[in-house]
Amino acid sequence: MTALVAVQYRGLAGALGADSLAALAENPAIRTLFGPPVGLDTAGGFTVWRTGTVLAVLVGIWAASTATRLTRGDEEAGRWDLLLAGRLRLPSLVARVLVVLLGASAVVGAAGGLGLVVAGAPVSGSVLFTACLAGTGMVGSALGVLCAQLFADRRSASGVAVAVLLAGLLARMVSDGVPALAWLAWFTPFGLLGRAAPFAEDRWLPLLVLAVLVTAVAVLAVALATGRDVGHGRLAGRDRRTAPSRLLTSLPGLAVHRTGRPLAGWATGAMAYFLLIGLLATTMTEFLRDNPAFADLAAQAGFAQLVSVEGYVSALYTLLAVVIGAFTASRVAATAADETAGRLALLYSRPVSRARWAATEAAAVTLAAVGLAAATGLAAWAGTAWVDAGLGLGDAVTGALSVLPVALLCLGAALAALGWAPAAVLAIGVLPAVGGYLLIVFADTFGWPRAVRWFSPFAHLNDVPAEPWNVAGGIGMLAVAVALATAGCLGYARRDLAG
Amino acid sequence: MATSTTSVPALRMERLGKRFGTTDAVVDLSLIVPAGEVFGFLGPNGAGKSTTIRMLLGLLLPTSGAAWVFDAPAGDVERAHEMLAYVPADVALWPALTGRECLSLLAGVGPGIDAAYRDELLERFALDPDRKARTYSTGNRQKVALVAAFSTRAPLLVLDEPTSGLDPLMEREFRACIAEAAARGQTVFLSSHQLAEVEAVCSRVGILRSGRLVEVAGMADLRRLHRSEVIVELAAPEPGLRGLADLPGVADVRWPSPLRLELSLTGPPGTVLRALGGADVAHLEVREPSLEEIFLDYYGQVPA
Numbered sequence: 001m002t003a004l005v006a007v008q009y010r011g012l013a014g015a016l017g018a019d020s021l022a023a024l025a026e027n028p029a030i031r032t033l034f035g036p037p038v039g040l041d042t043a044g045g046f047t048v049w050r051t052g053t054v055l056a057v058l059v060g061i062w063a064a065s066t067a068t069r070l071t072r073g074d075e076e077a078g079r080w081d082l083l084l085a086g087r088l089r090l091p092s093l094v095a096r097v098l099v100v101l102l103g104a105s106a107v108v109g110a111a112g113g114l115g116l117v118v119a120g121a122p123v124s125g126s127v128l129f130t131a132c133l134a135g136t137g138m139v140g141s142a143l144g145v146l147c148a149q150l151f152a153d154r155r156s157a158s159g160v161a162v163a164v165l166l167a168g169l170l171a172r173m174v175s176d177g178v179p180a181l182a183w184l185a186w187f188t189p190f191g192l193l194g195r196a197a198p199f200a201e202d203r204w205l206p207l208l209v210l211a212v213l214v215t216a217v218a219v220l221a222v223a224l225a226t227g228r229d230v231g232h233g234r235l236a237g238r239d240r241r242t243a244p245s246r247l248l249t250s251l252p253g254l255a256v257h258r259t260g261r262p263l264a265g266w267a268t269g270a271m272a273y274f275l276l277i278g279l280l281a282t283t284m285t286e287f288l289r290d291n292p293a294f295a296d297l298a299a300q301a302g303f304a305q306l307v308s309v310e311g312y313v314s315a316l317y318t319l320l321a322v323v324i325g326a327f328t329a330s331r332v333a334a335t336a337a338d339e340t341a342g343r344l345a346l347l348y349s350r351p352v353s354r355a356r357w358a359a360t361e362a363a364a365v366t367l368a369a370v371g372l373a374a375a376t377g378l379a380a381w382a383g384t385a386w387v388d389a390g391l392g393l394g395d396a397v398t399g400a401l402s403v404l405p406v407a408l409l410c411l412g413a414a415l416a417a418l419g420w421a422p423a424a425v426l427a428i429g430v431l432p433a434v435g436g437y438l439l440i441v442f443a444d445t446f447g448w449p450r451a452v453r454w455f456s457p458f459a460h461l462n463d464v465p466a467e468p469w470n471v472a473g474g475i476g477m478l479a480v481a482v483a484l485a486t487a488g489c490l491g492y493a494r495r496d497l498a499g
Numbered sequence: 500m501a502t503s504t505t506s507v508p509a510l511r512m513e514r515l516g517k518r519f520g521t522t523d524a525v526v527d528l529s530l531i532v533p534a535g536e537v538f539g540f541l542g543p544n545g546a547g548k549s550t551t552i553r554m555l556l557g558l559l560l561p562t563s564g565a566a567w568v569f570d571a572p573a574g575d576v577e578r579a580h581e582m583l584a585y586v587p588a589d590v591a592l593w594p595a596l597t598g599r600e601c602l603s604l605l606a607g608v609g610p611g612i613d614a615a616y617r618d619e620l621l622e623r624f625a626l627d628p629d630r631k632a633r634t635y636s637t638g639n640r641q642k643v644a645l646v647a648a649f650s651t652r653a654p655l656l657v658l659d660e661p662t663s664g665l666d667p668l669m670e671r672e673f674r675a676c677i678a679e680a681a682a683r684g685q686t687v688f689l690s691s692h693q694l695a696e697v698e699a700v701c702s703r704v705g706i707l708r709s710g711r712l713v714e715v716a717g718m719a720d721l722r723r724l725h726r727s728e729v730i731v732e733l734a735a736p737e738p739g740l741r742g743l744a745d746l747p748g749v750a751d752v753r754w755p756s757p758l759r760l761e762l763s764l765t766g767p768p769g770t771v772l773r774a775l776g777g778a779d780v781a782h783l784e785v786r787e788p789s790l791e792e793i794f795l796d797y798y799g800q801v802p803a
């Protein structure tokens with residue numbers, strides 16, 4: 001991907017003058033959303049600016065969730081009991097796994113930076129960028145191992161680790177948008193990437209800070225492993241609850257109960273991000289209005305309406321489709337994980353058919369997705385209202401709701417995977433959103449034929465509220481989602497249950 | 500509850516088979532368990548007990564044959580499971596739910612339970628239901644499943660090695676519950692590899708070996724398979740005992756030393772004890788063989 005963007009840059013070079021670049025670098029909205037635009041006059045610098053944050057987030061999240069899976073996941077499944085029955089002690093086992101994970105995430109991070117060297121960018125900047133990506137991966141895995149020491153179940157551990165990483169991203173945004181809080185950047189790998197400024201300043205001090213960050217988190221993780229019991233976490237929470245939940249007496253109640261907490265977590269993250277998006281609305285639209293060169297550029301990339309607040313918000317709602325899609329897929333993946341762990345055997349020994357449970361769960365997740373979209377729309381509206389950007393509440397919410405067909409396509413794909421490929425529920429579930437997004441970006445960048453572009457769900461989504469709903473597209477996607485879900489439920493009822 | 504269905508067998512399996520890749524886990528298993536019977540399903544680890552039970556529950560699809568619960572096909576879970584309750588071999592619960600929440604969930608999605616009996620069972624099994632499942636030991640998770648199963652009063656109880664994590668006190672309570680269920684006319688299908696447990700509660704047993712049902716017999720017939728190890732230590736040598744080997748039921752007579760005698764005995768020990776009567780016996784030990792040994796013994800005679 002980095003190589004792709006570096007090559008793409010060649011086409012854009014020269015389209016922008018030095019004045020435009022300076023204006024871009026000074027605009028707080030641009031700085032907040034994409035990081036400080038420095039070194040844009042080089043292919044490497046442009047690539048780092050366009051892809052650096054996204055890549056760093058992906059590498060970090062991958063590293064954190066892999067780390068919790070290989071530590072707390074294995075411990076929870078009892079696979080560590082055997083290892084620890086010998087002479088190996090818990091802290092040394094944790095330390096060994098941590099070292100392997102740090103190495104693996106460094107390799108994965110380095111792979112992203114390698115693309116730049118391949119594309120012919122200067123070596124020092126490429127090495128710096130690669131090191132920053134690798135460092136972000138290492139922070140992610142150390143954080144994952146740290147959370148695995150704190151929480152007794154993998155889901156909490158990886159949830160909190162990813163949340164801390166995303167909070168780091170938010171901190172980077174705030175540090176770039178609010179000068180008084182610029183120092184925050186020094187405490188997050190994403191901020192340090194911006195401070196290192198590969199291809200522009202090529203500063204090495206932030207890299208040193210990143211190394212200190214990795215070491216600190218890693219040492220803390222191993223320290224917390226010392227003196228704790230195998231199978232337990234440092235933060236145990238309460239072990240007793242005398243007032244049983246009243247939801248847990250029926251199938252729909254169970255579905256609501258298990259969706260509630262994850263929904264709250266995802267909603268908090270999405271609302272915080274879109275509140276920020278809303279707060280930046282006027283800065284962003286005014287900037288584009290004053291710098292037509294960028295508005296043209298955005299129009300070429302498919303964001304024609306970016307100069308109006310409606311267009312700006314609707315362009316960013318594309319991201320919301322990916323977020324809600326990932327949420328729905330992760331909920332079905334949780335059901336698949338429950339199956340592998342044997343937690344569904346007792347439920348299915350009652351007069352409950354698998355199709356009925358899957359449908360009940362899907363209904364709860366659908367409602368949750370609607371809630372997530374509405375809440376995010378509300379947050380975006382609150383942000384725009386604060387800066388008087390003139391976005392209507394109805395517009396903000398309907399725009400957010402308009403991405404639901406893509407999210408439900410993810411739910412359908414995840415259910416199909418539950419029936420026919422239960423080991424890959426998450427990967428197949430996020431495919432319509434993530435794969436569809438990449439497909440449309442590639443198709444637009446390289447001018448691929450419309451027939452290829454058509455396969456991306458995003459080709460059937462209008463920029464609501466800037467444009468009216470694409471009713472036919474929405475209905476079509478819902479029909480595909482229902483067909484996938486039905487096929488999945490049929491397959492689920494007709495296969496062996498694992499665990 | 501069970502009266503309306505007494506004429507129909509509680510469980511019927513016809514040529515049931517399950518193959519995992521190249522492993523035949525269960526082969527051609529045909530078995531009928533009449534309503535009201537306490538049936539022991541015996542076999543060493545890996546014999547195919549859990550696989551059979553998971554097919555009865557509709558959790559696994561048979562590769563061949565079919566099974567019925569009363570007269571409902573095992574695959575029609577909404578009907579079949581109205582009439583049964585199940586305790587899996589490894590009980591996994593949602594870690595964040597309390598025992599009470601698990602129980603009320605399982606009760607709520609089924610045809611209803613005897614709440615008073617459930618509370619009594621919680622007392623008897625000494626289970627604290629307000630703790631979260633993640634704090635439960637294997638035995639405690641098993642207790643949750645047992646309480647849930649017994650409190651349904653379902654006409655058929657399918658139990659897969661339900662006492663593997665219970666201490667002896669709790670195991671006694673478990674046997675009492677089985678006896679109560681049997682007295683109430685409930686059918687019990689109990690998988691186990693603990694002979695003592697099966698002997699104590701079951702009226703008929705089936706023995707499974709490498710996925711095949713090699714024997715279905717009443718409890719009295721199973722005793723026929725029993726072979727105990729007898730160890731005798733003598734205060735003084737007794738050459739007259741050399742004739743022991745000719746007694747009925749005696750095999751494998753060994754003399755590690757002139758003062759120590761070991762033999763295997765099938766059937767009642769009366770004749771051997773009479774023969775020992777004249778000797779100066781310092782120490783006598785009769786060791787019941789493990790189920791595994793009985794199996795080995797049994798399979799030695801019946802190559803399969």
Ligand SMILES: Nc1ncnc2c1ncn2[C@@H]1O[C@H](COP(=O)(O)OP(=O)(O)O)[C@@H](O)[C@H]1O
Nearest residue numbers: 519522524542543544545546547548549550551
């Ligand atoms: N899901 C599976 N995949 C492959 N083989 C299996 C699976 N489940 C059970 N087996 C195999 O089937 C045989 C019977 O296993 P099981 O029914 O669990 O035995 P038991 O409950 O009597 O100990 C064993 O050889 C086991 O390895």
Ligand SMILES: [Mg+2]
Nearest residue numbers: 548549588660
């Ligand atoms: Mg078993």
